[in-house]
Amino acid sequence: MGAEIHGTQKFNESKRTEIKFSEEAMATAKLLMSNYPQGKEKSAIIPILHIAQAEFGGWLSPEAMDYVAEILNIRPIEVFEVASFYTMFHLKPVGKCVFEVCQTSSCWLNGAEDIVKHIEKKLGIRVGETTADGMFTLKVAECLGSCGTAPMLQCGASYHENLTFEKVDRLIADYRTENKQKNYTDLDYKNTL
Amino acid sequence: MKVTIDGIEIDVPKGTTILQAARMIGADVAPPAMCYYTNLKTSGGYCRTCIVKVTQGSAANPTPMPKPVASCRTEVMDGMVVENFTNPEIVEARKGIVEFLLINHPLDCPVCDQAGECKLQDLGYENGLAESRYEFERREYEMIDIGEKIKLHMNRCILCYRCVKVAEQITDGRVHGVINRGDAAEISTYIEQAIDNEFSGNVIDVCPVGALTDKTFRFKQRVWFTKPMNAHRNCTSCSGKVRLWFKGDDVLRVTARKDEWDEAEEFICNGCRYDHKSKYDWVIEGPAPIHRQSVISQNKYANLDEKKLQELKNQKALGFMKIDKKP
Amino acid sequence: MPRKLLIQNVDVPGISSLETYRAHGGYASVEKALKTMRPEDVVEEVKKSGLRGRGGAGFPTGLKWSFLAKPEGVPRYLVCNADESEPGTFKDRFLMEKTPHSLVEGMITSAYALGVHTSYIYIRGEFFYVARILENAIKEAYAAGLLGKNILGTDFSLDCHVHVGAGAYICGEETALLESLEGKRGNPRIKPPFPAVAGLYGCPTVVNNVETIAAVAPIVNMGGDEYAKIGIGKSTGTKLISASGHINKPGVYEIELGLPVEEFIYGEEYCGGMRNGKKLKAVVAGGSSVPILPADLILKTANGEPRLMSYESLGDGGFQTGTMLGSGGFIVMNEDTSIVKNLFTFTRFYHHESCGQCSPCREGTGWMEKILQKFINGTAQESDVDLLWDVQGKIEGKTICPFGEAAAWPVAAAIRHFKDEFLEIARNKKFVDISHYEKLNGGLS
Numbered sequence: 001m002g003a004e005i006h007g008t009q010k011f012n013e014s015k016r017t018e019i020k021f022s023e024e025a026m027a028t029a030k031l032l033m034s035n036y037p038q039g040k041e042k043s044a045i046i047p048i049l050h051i052a053q054a055e056f057g058g059w060l061s062p063e064a065m066d067y068v069a070e071i072l073n074i075r076p077i078e079v080f081e082v083a084s085f086y087t088m089f090h091l092k093p094v095g096k097c098v099f100e101v102c103q104t105s106s107c108w109l110n111g112a113e114d115i116v117k118h119i120e121k122k123l124g125i126r127v128g129e130t131t132a133d134g135m136f137t138l139k140v141a142e143c144l145g146s147c148g149t150a151p152m153l154q155c156g157a158s159y160h161e162n163l164t165f166e167k168v169d170r171l172i173a174d175y176r177t178e179n180k181q182k183n184y185t186d187l188d189y190k191n192t193l
Numbered sequence: 194m195k196v197t198i199d200g201i202e203i204d205v206p207k208g209t210t211i212l213q214a215a216r217m218i219g220a221d222v223a224p225p226a227m228c229y230y231t232n233l234k235t236s237g238g239y240c241r242t243c244i245v246k247v248t249q250g251s252a253a254n255p256t257p258m259p260k261p262v263a264s265c266r267t268e269v270m271d272g273m274v275v276e277n278f279t280n281p282e283i284v285e286a287r288k289g290i291v292e293f294l295l296i297n298h299p300l301d302c303p304v305c306d307q308a309g310e311c312k313l314q315d316l317g318y319e320n321g322l323a324e325s326r327y328e329f330e331r332r333e334y335e336m337i338d339i340g341e342k343i344k345l346h347m348n349r350c351i352l353c354y355r356c357v358k359v360a361e362q363i364t365d366g367r368v369h370g371v372i373n374r375g376d377a378a379e380i381s382t383y384i385e386q387a388i389d390n391e392f393s394g395n396v397i398d399v400c401p402v403g404a405l406t407d408k409t410f411r412f413k414q415r416v417w418f419t420k421p422m423n424a425h426r427n428c429t430s431c432s433g434k435v436r437l438w439f440k441g442d443d444v445l446r447v448t449a450r451k452d453e454w455d456e457a458e459e460f461i462c463n464g465c466r467y468d469h470k471s472k473y474d475w476v477i478e479g480p481a482p483i484h485r486q487s488v489i490s491q492n493k494y495a496n497l498d499e500k501k502l503q504e505l506k507n508q509k510a511l512g513f514m515k516i517d518k519k520p
Numbered sequence: 521m522p523r524k525l526l527i528q529n530v531d532v533p534g535i536s537s538l539e540t541y542r543a544h545g546g547y548a549s550v551e552k553a554l555k556t557m558r559p560e561d562v563v564e565e566v567k568k569s570g571l572r573g574r575g576g577a578g579f580p581t582g583l584k585w586s587f588l589a590k591p592e593g594v595p596r597y598l599v600c601n602a603d604e605s606e607p608g609t610f611k612d613r614f615l616m617e618k619t620p621h622s623l624v625e626g627m628i629t630s631a632y633a634l635g636v637h638t639s640y641i642y643i644r645g646e647f648f649y650v651a652r653i654l655e656n657a658i659k660e661a662y663a664a665g666l667l668g669k670n671i672l673g674t675d676f677s678l679d680c681h682v683h684v685g686a687g688a689y690i691c692g693e694e695t696a697l698l699e700s701l702e703g704k705r706g707n708p709r710i711k712p713p714f715p716a717v718a719g720l721y722g723c724p725t726v727v728n729n730v731e732t733i734a735a736v737a738p739i740v741n742m743g744g745d746e747y748a749k750i751g752i753g754k755s756t757g758t759k760l761i762s763a764s765g766h767i768n769k770p771g772v773y774e775i776e777l778g779l780p781v782e783e784f785i786y787g788e789e790y791c792g793g794m795r796n797g798k799k800l801k802a803v804v805a806g807g808s809s810v811p812i813l814p815a816d817l818i819l820k821t822a823n824g825e826p827r828l829m830s831y832e833s834l835g836d837g838g839f840q841t842g843t844m845l846g847s848g849g850f851i852v853m854n855e856d857t858s859i860v861k862n863l864f865t866f867t868r869f870y871h872h873e874s875c876g877q878c879s880p881c882r883e884g885t886g887w888m889e890k891i892l893q894k895f896i897n898g899t900a901q902e903s904d905v906d907l908l909w910d911v912q913g914k915i916e917g918k919t920i921c922p923f924g925e926a927a928a929w930p931v932a933a934a935i936r937h938f939k940d941e942f943l944e945i946a947r948n949k950k951f952v953d954i955s956h957y958e959k960l961n962g963g964l965s
Contacts, residue, residue, distance in 0.1 A: 111957025
């Protein structure tokens with residue numbers, strides 16, 4: 001694995017004062033915190049980081065993590081430690097649609113490597129890169145629990161399963177047309193092509 | 194509670210860990226420990242160098258424990274039988290763990306300030322292979338300054354978590370921690386913050402390797418050419434009991450006093466550590482007790498009174514030593 | 521027809537709604553337990569049923585429940601482990617997505633048995649859409665008085681919350697899961713103490729897999745003795761198997777334990793045989809962590825007995841010639857498959873997912889992946905096989921949590937049964953992989 005970030009992070013004080021959850025997001029965050037016993041609100045850190053990622057452009061900047069620390073009344077380093085542990089948190093900017101193609105055993109057995117190559121060719125980027133228009137980021141992922149419908153990729157909340165080259169082409173075209181940032185927290189249910 | 198370690202029986206109070214019991218018996222049976230630290234709560238269990246085989250769980254339930262256990266985090270049961278150096282499997286397993294700790298370690302001992310007092314160096318010497326079987330590139334990180342006085346050399350870190358626990362337990366606000374995961378995990382501060390706290394310098398003392406070093410001592414002298422003396426001063430922040438490392442009449446660095454297990458007896462404040470580098474600042478008590486085997490000072494000093502040393506050892510092993518922390 | 525107790529109604533339209541679920545007998549176990557049984561009676565039925573943890577370890581559930589400490593004035597917690605991440609396993613996702621109320625029902629009945637008033641379902645972050653489905657089901661259950669205060673008019677109260685993770689296989693280990701649920705990094709805890717004594721927020725906690733909790737409902741409904749009649753020997757009841765790989769009909773199947781492996785692979789009711797008529801080469805029977813077995817040993821034990829889908833039969837022969845039922849992640853590989861490459865994907869997975877807390881796993885998993893990468897590059901030497909064997913042995917059993925074994929076992933098994941494949945690559949200095957996509961989609965057989 002390669003960590004996205006190393007060492008200390010740059011912090012932008014003026015940017016920090018600008019960022020703020022929407023009212024709806026803040027209400028959800030407060031509701032999530034109430035799911036845990038009094039004094040244990042830190043439990044809500046992962047769910048709230050998901051919200052922060054969706055609110056602030058699909059990734060977690062140091063300023064965004066600092067803001068989450070403030071909401072939870074914990075030290076910023078505690079947020080950084082957690083955010084950098086879990087693979088769903090992007091600590092660097094990403095495209096509007098992040099394609100995470102599963103590459104573990106069953107997906108590999110069903111052609112995941114060819115799917116990745118196909119996407120690379122189609123988008124003109126390599127794994128880990130983002131298209132120049134900021135529309136797509138291509139990543140590989142480890143087992144996403146979709147082995148019976150391999151090969152598959154996840155984009156935001158949606159699982160796209162039983163992939164073929166044609167399905168991938170359609171998916172890219174559809175997302176381009178839609179031109180919208182896709183988040184894990186998006187409420188749309190399974191999007192089966 | 195009676196426990197037998199490598200064939201030697203000892204009576205210990207309830208709540209004693211296997212490692213503590215072994216240390217009470219003596220260095221001949223005590224497992225090495227890279228991450229455990231008596232004065233730091235919840236430390237230990239990570240490095241796995243102290244693993245031992247429990248061949249009998251207790252008198253009441255004699256079944257052996259299926260897997261080797263971390264002796265630093267396993268409490269003794271009455272009638273427990275433990276094998277450490279007498280168990281070839283454990284000796285072999287420990288060699289494996291040392292190899293794991295070394296595959297990404299830079300082995301830059303010739304230019305490392307920790308050389309001579311590095312636990313990994315000792316461990317490698319005792320358990321290491323003559324040559325590395327690891328043929329791949331080692332992990333590399335940029336060196337960073339965490340504050341004016343501390344250098345973080347992440348390449349050398351073995352992720353023992355001691356410095357994190359120091360920051361959490363004896364300073365009033367942790368700004369550094371472990372980020373990322375797996376073999377990409379690293380110690381880091383958040384957003385270029387300095388570890389800036391009256392007790393922050395203790396992260397240097399607890400670091401078992403040369404990952405966190407004292408910038409004011411950087412490249413000043415090899416430790417084995419310096420002479421450690423115990424000294425004290427009136428300090429309003431800590432006990433003021435320290436160890437001064439002399440070269441001639443110059444105090445090159447100030448550290449906590451360490452016991453024979455290389456653990457700080459009492460944590461000291463940054464004032465004592467960094468701001469009092471003149472011998473006139475201190476009341477010198479005399480030469481520091483140094484282990485006979487130490488490279489620092491073979492035969493330089495008389496050994497401490499044996500009985501007193503044993504007493505100290507028992508207290509320490511049981512974790513009774515107080516951290517004299519003000520406030 | 522084999523009996524189905526968990527997913528028998530998944531094809532019923534609207535079964536994810538409370539109304540339809542109840543119309544098909546749903547929540548009967550809650551009615552029965554809360555109104556006619558004492559909590560200890562429910563525990564007793566679960567003990568009698570012989571139910572074993574369905575997450576992979578196979579520990580008897582009733583026994584695990586009986587360890588739960590019950591100090592006065594201290595809350596207890598029930599946490600459902602829905603962090604399903606073991607490669608090859610997707611049964612819990614299927615169950616939660618199709619019939620979420622089965623899990624909610626099991627949660628209520630189990631919580632009642634354990635005297636728990638707050639429960640959490642920890643679901644892996646990637647299953648966000650499934651979390652929404654569960655949240656909806658929970659909302660319906662609250663509205664119907666099945667959750668909340670005084671459930672069904674009794675004096676039993678229970679809250680249930682869904683908690684999403686954010687991508688970390690290690691959070692499937694129960695103490696890592698608890699750490700994560702407390703808002704920390706998913707580092708497994710050093711045990712003892714076990715969660716039954718000091719779990720979530722330091723309080724006594726039971727952590728059970730989704731399928732285990734869901735199975736409590738039919739057990740209460742039919743009685744433990746009746747449940748124990750299904751299956752074979754100590755492998756009682758039904759089990760969800762996630763079938764994937766080179767088979768005609770991948771998917772989730774509920775089987776009665778004791779079904780012959782051969783029937784499971786070739787039977788029309790199950791996997792429907794090998795795709796494109798290819799020959800069976802090997803099977804990973806219980807998720808990526810369990811030893812891979814070559815075709816002859818997965819179909820028959822070393823003694824020539826038919827191999828059955830049960831804890832005991834799959835384990836027959838130990839690791840020399842057997843494997844484990846594990847999580848029931850059943851990955852089937854045909855004759856074209858490179859075992860070395862498959863192992864590489866597993867080891868890359870474990871390297872990626874190691875939490876990094878203890879040294880053998882942090883350093884060893886990456887080392888193994890790098891050695892295997894040499895095989896894929898065609899640059900490996902014969903001695904690398906021995907090195908790989910040695911490294912896995914130095915991880916196994918030396919780590920804080922069972923992740924070390926999970927990472928080591930697949931390596932050991934691949935070398936044990938397919939050493940020639942490794943040696944061949946090393947001797948020829950060449951590795952040739954086929955395009956599985958073309959083979960499967962282009963029909964280039």
